[in-house]
Amino acid sequence: MSAPTGKTRRDPDRVGRFRFMDAQPVNLDGFAVEDPSLGLVAFDSPADPLPSLVVDEEGRVLEMDSRLREDFDIIDDFIAHHGLDLAMAPEAMAVPDLQLARMMADPGVPRSAIIRLVDGMTPAKLARCLAHLRPVELAMAMTKLRARRTPSNQAHVTNRSDDPLLLAADAATAAAFGFREIETTVPVLGDAASNAMAVSIGAAVGSPGVLVQCSVEEATELALGMRGLVSYAETVSLYGTEQVFVDGDDTPWSKAFLASAYASRGVKMRVTSGGGAEALMGAAEGRSMFYLEARCVALARAIGAQGVQNGGIDSASVAASVPRGVRSLMAENVMVMARNLEACTGNDALMSESHVRRTSRTLPILLAGSDYICSGFGSIQRYDNMFGPSQWNAEDIDDYLVMQRDWGVDGGLRSAAEPTVAALRERAVQAVRAVYRHLGLGDFTDAWAEQAIDAAGSKDVPAADLMTPLVASRIIRETGLTMVDVVAALYETGFEAEAERVLRMLKARVAGDYLQTAAIFDDSWRVLSLVTDPNDYAGPGTGYEPDPARQGEIDTIRQQRSMQDLRAEQAHHRSERLRVRGPARVGSDPREVVIGVSPAVGRELWSTLSGLAVVEVLDELLAGLEEEGCLGRVVRVNDTIDLGLIGLRAARLSGSGIGIGLQAKGTALIHRRDLPPLANLELYSVAPSVDAGLYRLLGVNAGRHAKGATPQPARNPYSDEAIEARYHTKVVALVGIERQCCLPQLDPEELEVAPWQ
Amino acid sequence: MAVTDTVGATGRDPAEVSLDTVREGEVSIADLSIHPDTLQHQAEVAERHGNPQLAANFRRAAELTALGDEEVLAIYEALRPHRCTFSELAALAADLESRGATRNAQLLREAAAAYARRGLLRR
Numbered sequence: 053m054s055a056p057t058g059k060t061r062r063d064p065d066r067v068g069r070f071r072f073m074d075a076q077p078v079n080l081d082g083f084a085v086e087d088p089s090l091g092l093v094a095f096d097s098p099a100d101p102l103p104s105l106v107v108d109e110e111g112r113v114l115e116m117d118s119r120l121r122e123d124f125d126i127i128d129d130f131i132a133h134h135g136l137d138l139a140m141a142p143e144a145m146a147v148p149d150l151q152l153a154r155m156m157a158d159p160g161v162p163r164s165a166i167i168r169l170v171d172g173m174t175p176a177k178l179a180r181c182l183a184h185l186r187p188v189e190l191a192m193a194m195t196k197l198r199a200r201r202t203p204s205n206q207a208h209v210t211n212r213s214d215d216p217l218l219l220a221a222d223a224a225t226a227a228a229f230g231f232r233e234i235e236t237t238v239p240v241l242g243d244a245a246s247n248a249m250a251v252s253i254g255a256a257v258g259s260p261g262v263l264v265q266c267s268v269e270e271a272t273e274l275a276l277g278m279r280g281l282v283s284y285a286e287t288v289s290l291y292g293t294e295q296v297f298v299d300g301d302d303t304p305w306s307k308a309f310l311a312s313a314y315a316s317r318g319v320k321m322r323v324t325s326g327g328g329a330e331a332l333m334g335a336a337e338g339r340s341m342f343y344l345e346a347r348c349v350a351l352a353r354a355i356g357a358q359g360v361q362n363g364g365i366d367s368a369s370v371a372a373s374v375p376r377g378v379r380s381l382m383a384e385n386v387m388v389m390a391r392n393l394e395a396c397t398g399n400d401a402l403m404s405e406s407h408v409r410r411t412s413r414t415l416p417i418l419l420a421g422s423d424y425i426c427s428g429f430g431s432i433q434r435y436d437n438m439f440g441p442s443q444w445n446a447e448d449i450d451d452y453l454v455m456q457r458d459w460g461v462d463g464g465l466r467s468a469a470e471p472t473v474a475a476l477r478e479r480a481v482q483a484v485r486a487v488y489r490h491l492g493l494g495d496f497t498d499a500w501a502e503q504a505i506d507a508a509g510s511k512d513v514p515a516a517d518l519m520t521p522l523v524a525s526r527i528i529r530e531t532g533l534t535m536v537d538v539v540a541a542l543y544e545t546g547f548e549a550e551a552e553r554v555l556r557m558l559k560a561r562v563a564g565d566y567l568q569t570a571a572i573f574d575d576s577w578r579v580l581s582l583v584t585d586p587n588d589y590a591g592p593g594t595g596y597e598p599d600p601a602r603q604g605e606i607d608t609i610r611q612q613r614s615m616q617d618l619r620a621e622q623a624h625h626r627s628e629r630l631r632v633r634g635p636a637r638v639g640s641d642p643r644e645v646v647i648g649v650s651p652a653v654g655r656e657l658w659s660t661l662s663g664l665a666v667v668e669v670l671d672e673l674l675a676g677l678e679e680e681g682c683l684g685r686v687v688r689v690n691d692t693i694d695l696g697l698i699g700l701r702a703a704r705l706s707g708s709g710i711g712i713g714l715q716a717k718g719t720a721l722i723h724r725r726d727l728p729p730l731a732n733l734e735l736y737s738v739a740p741s742v743d744a745g746l747y748r749l750l751g752v753n754a755g756r757h758a759k760g761a762t763p764q765p766a767r768n769p770y771s772d773e774a775i776e777a778r779y780h781t782k783v784v785a786l787v788g789i790e791r792q793c794c795l796p797q798l799d800p801e802e803l804e805v806a807p808w809q
Numbered sequence: 810m811a812v813t814d815t816v817g818a819t820g821r822d823p824a825e826v827s828l829d830t831v832r833e834g835e836v837s838i839a840d841l842s843i844h845p846d847t848l849q850h851q852a853e854v855a856e857r858h859g860n861p862q863l864a865a866n867f868r869r870a871a872e873l874t875a876l877g878d879e880e881v882l883a884i885y886e887a888l889r890p891h892r893c894t895f896s897e898l899a900a901l902a903a904d905l906e907s908r909g910a911t912r913n914a915q916l917l918r919e920a921a922a923a924y925a926r927r928g929l930l931r932r
Contacts, residue, residue: 129923134862167859271882278878280838294927298890303929305920306888308866312913313881315870318843356866392859534838536831543828551828558841559823563815564851567867569860582858 078406084373091336091344094327094371094380095183099338103177105145107138117176125294127347130304135354137171144172153184156193156390159591163196167392175346178390182383183342187416190382194420196589197389199582200570201596203421205464206396207231207431209251210438214243214521216488217481217496217504218513220254224480226431227258228473229449230466230605232572235286235428237267239438244268245528246493246521248281249538250484256553257480261573263320263557263566267439270302270310277319280535281528283557284320286361286396286427290351291325292344295335308355318561320571322359322394323352327380328370341371342380346387353391358569360388361427363398363417368443372403378413385422394570394582396427402434402441410443418455418463421596423570425463433509446508456606462598466605477505479550486545487538493524618785625658629667629806636687636800639707643682645754647673648689648702650715651793654803657786660718661740661779669720669747670805673712676751682708682758684751686805689713690798693790696730699723701800708758712750717786718742722754733757734766740779741769818842818874845871865912872910884913888920890929895921897931 073079088097106115113132114121124132137144147169155161155169170178185193207226211218223234236251238244248266255262266276267287276282288310291297297304307323314321325348327341336344345362352360363381364371371377385397397417404410418425429452430442437445444452449465456463481501488494500515507513527533535558542551556577560566566573571581578584589595598606632654639646650657653666660669674684687705689698699713703725710733714720718739721732736742736750746766753763816822821840830836848871855863873881887893887901902917924930 126923126927126929129927133919134865137861164859171859271885274882274885275878278838278881280841298929301889303888303890303920303924305916305923306885306890308916309869309885309888309913311866312869312873313885315848315867316843316873316876316881318847353860353862356862356864356869358860358863536836536838536841539828539831540834543832548828551831555826555828555831558838559826561843562817562823562841562847564843564847567851568854569858569863583854 078409080405082373086374089338091331091339091341092374093340094374094376095340095342097338097340100340100343101176103174103180105141105174111138117174126303127294127351131350131354135350140168140172144169145177149181150184152181157185157189159196163587166197166390170390175350176343178387179343179346182387185383187379190386191416191420193386194389194422197386198422198587199394200423200580201585201587202580203462203464204232204424204572205426205429206233206235206424208428208437208439208442209234209236209431211432211436211510212239213510213516213518214238214240214247215504215510215513215516216246216250216484216521217501218507218510219247219250220480220484221477221504222432223251223254224258224476225473227255227262228468228476230464231431233263235265235267237438241268243521243525244272244276245281246524248276253483253487254480256550257483258476259575260553261575261577274313277314278317280558285314286322286324288321288323290323290348291329292347293330293335293337296330296333299333304351304355311355311357315567318564320566322361322396323357324361324365326362326365326367327384328364328367332367332370342383345384349387349391353393359394359396361396362388365398365400368398368401368403382416394423396424397422399426399443400428402443414443419459419461436509453609457609462602462606467609481505483542483547483550486547487541488524490541490545491533491537493527494520615785615788618782622657622659625665627658627665627667630654631804631806633802633804636705636802638705639685641683641707643758644707645677645682645684645710645712645758646702646706647684647686647712647714648698649686650693650698650790651690652790653688653716655793656789657716661782662718662742664744666716667805669714669718672744672747673751676748677755679752680755680759682755686803687800688803689800691796693794695719695721696732699732700729710754710758712754716790717783720750722757736768738768738775740775741771815847816844818844845874869912872913891931894931895925
């Protein structure tokens with residue numbers, strides 16, 4: 053081969069390290085240079101107004117946030133009319149921004165004191181105060197300021213085919229995992245009524261008291277609520293500029309009326325807003341995302357909504373594209389809490405392709421706790437989420453459960469046992485099937501039902517007929533069916549418990565207690581809200597703490613293993629080939645190599661971390677020695693679990709002075725009788741990755757050491773997997789068992805490895 | 810307030826509504842809708858918990874319990890931008906006023922004034 057000639061082809065501006073970095077998932081995300089003219093700025097745009105409030109003697113607001121009354125747009129107008137406590141305003145507007153920020157983060161200042169002051173603050177004033185809070189201070193403020201003491205979570209349940217059976221099965225599954233609200237929507241608007249009905253039935257199968265909504269156009273959603281087909285509403289969007297508000301075909305007055313319309317039927321509702329929406333629609337008026345959101349939140353309070361879903365929502369990735377954008381999303385949530393409203397805290401639309409980045413965005417809110425950590429955790433797979441993939445999806449449920457357990461916090465979810473979920477899915481499918489048949493809405497084949505029960509997603513249900521939900525919805529609309537008819541159908545077809553649950557939810561509309569701020573039902577139908585379960589955090593040792601039963605749910609995940617589990621697993625690999633022959637002797641044959649095994653071998657432990665049985669490992673070691681013309685002899689060292697000492701004990705019993713040490717978990721080394729205990733000739737430390745071939749090589753090399761020949765170099769196998777995360781819990785248990793089997797007064801014993809039968 | 814203390818919009822006690830009465834077809838969704846007095850009570854609760862705006866919402870809602878679903882949906886539609894002239898909104902407000910829905914009437918009058926000022930009436 054000739055050496056390369058001519059000019060190098062390397063691009064002088066590029067290096068491999070950056071090409072490698074470019075290929076990482078986070079670089080699929082878009083990042084924007086701050087540009088206030090486009091509204092691409094999180095906090096503090098040059099065009100954000102200075103806070104101000106001028107009120108005349110008749111209580112009319114003459115100026116708010118540097119804008120005169122005659123120049124008020126519709127948002128200013130409504131907030132000035134309805135949103136401010138004008139008696140509190142002089143005191144509130146005079147509080148220095150930093151002072152309020154400190155009060156928010158200080159656990160010694162009660163929530164009520166903050167709420168009272170914020171009532172008198174204009175949007176610009178509150179935005180400036182909150183901009184002072186750093187991330188950990190935001191978390192402190194959230195812990196204290198959220199309305200409800202008990203945190204909770206909301207799920208998305210949708211699928212690509214609006215399959216009623218799969219919707220019901222997945223709604224029951226979401227309820228089993230602990231979600232207390234379920235939001236569905238439609239890829240096909242005509243399917244809305246069927247989806248609402250199927251999800252409501254499925255949720256009732258899964259747990260008592262789970263609230264259900266169907267996110268569609270405002271008037272359609274209200275109509276569903278009026279007929280009891282949903283039990284709350286959330287898709288009532290607010291925007292921070294007049295242009296975008298009107299483009300959304302609403303005004304503050306129409307939204308205020310809508311809020312009252314829901315309440316008039318006893319149906320809970322919250323509004324939706326979120327930073328970045330105005331920039332996304334090209335009408336941010338040069339304002340910062342956070343200031344515009346401050347207007348939305350003030351308006352939400354002004355129209356009489358009990359709560360807000362914000363924290364970016366559909367525009368979360370817009371906010372996240374600018375510096376401090378993710379911080380502003382959390383500050384939006386805290387702002388809602390400071391306005392004494394229910395906070396449904398985003399973590400909804402997926403804001404990054406990077407697992408690291410989306411976890412970073414959610415974690416502080418999970419730790420602080422909110423009324424709903426996610427305003428839409430995709431409890432179904434990403435591809436089935438008709439809102440688009442969520443920040444958290446079915447792919448991540450176990451991750452989320454483990455995160456709750458890691459930090460010991462209540463993120464609203466619990467583990468569900470597989471047989472329980474299987475039974476619930478079957479019951480949900482059969483309930484919807486029965487109700488649809490009873491009401492003449494549609495028939496489902498057995499194959500469809502079977503597929504829906506088992507399915508991990510709609511791709512697993514090829515039997516689904518796309519016309520069924522469309523026809524069912526048309527019949528529901530045209531015949532004026534209500535949830536009362538569903539109750540009757542459930543009861544008639546033998547689903548009495550579910551009929552009772554659906555009826556109970558309708559009766560909740562009569563009492564109206566769940567119209568209050570941040571209300572959910574627990575699974576014994578108790579309303580938990582600002583009124584019945586107020587947040588009383590005042591520092592360490594106060595506020596929400598999971599009760600022992602709930603803590604048990606958080607701590608118990610299905611993947612956990614105990615010492616008993618491990619013993620049973622080991623006993624399963626018990627072998628009759630390993631027999632004790634009596635006390636070990638000192639050998640004299642210079643070709644002899646002694647293999648010393650750890651105390652639990654042949655007593656409690658039979659299988660190594662790599663999955664090889666201990667006897668199989670011994671077979672390989674002995675075969676390797678034989679290849680070198682050496683004699684192998686196996687002894688069990690009973691008085692120590694230290695591998696170096698085991699190897700040294702073996703070497704000192706060995707005629708050649710070379711010994712092999714082997715722990716039951718599979719870690720092995722070669723030792724020599726004149727070395728210090730912690731030294732050795734070769735160490736095979738990554739037990740889970742040592743295979744039969746490598747043990748054979750170890751035997752060969754021990755033989756060569758015995759003969760004074762040159763051993764073959766052996767390398768520990770390489771892996772980029774989290775080997776320690778995978779095996780360390782087992783190692784703790786295995787070492788614990790070794791320790792129990794270790795008897796300091798017991799001398800080494802000779803073991804026979806009987807041939808295969 | 811417990812469920813048993815409260816009657817539905819039709820005056821029916823939900824405690825009397827059982828699965829059997831539902832199966833007999835003796836129950837309508839209106840029986841399981843909220844009564845205006847309950848909304849007034851919830852308004853007082855909201856006020857005591859520091860949210861007079863939520864209370865105002867419940868009081869407007871109490872008035873709307875007297876209206877049918879179609880009418881409520883129609884008023885919502887009328888309040889959307891560019892749907893009505895000033896006088897149409899004023900007439901709607903007067904009608905509501907005459908039927909005792911004074912708070913909603915006030916909301917509509919306010920809307921009419923704001924829409925006139927900001928160009929959101931029907932052109």
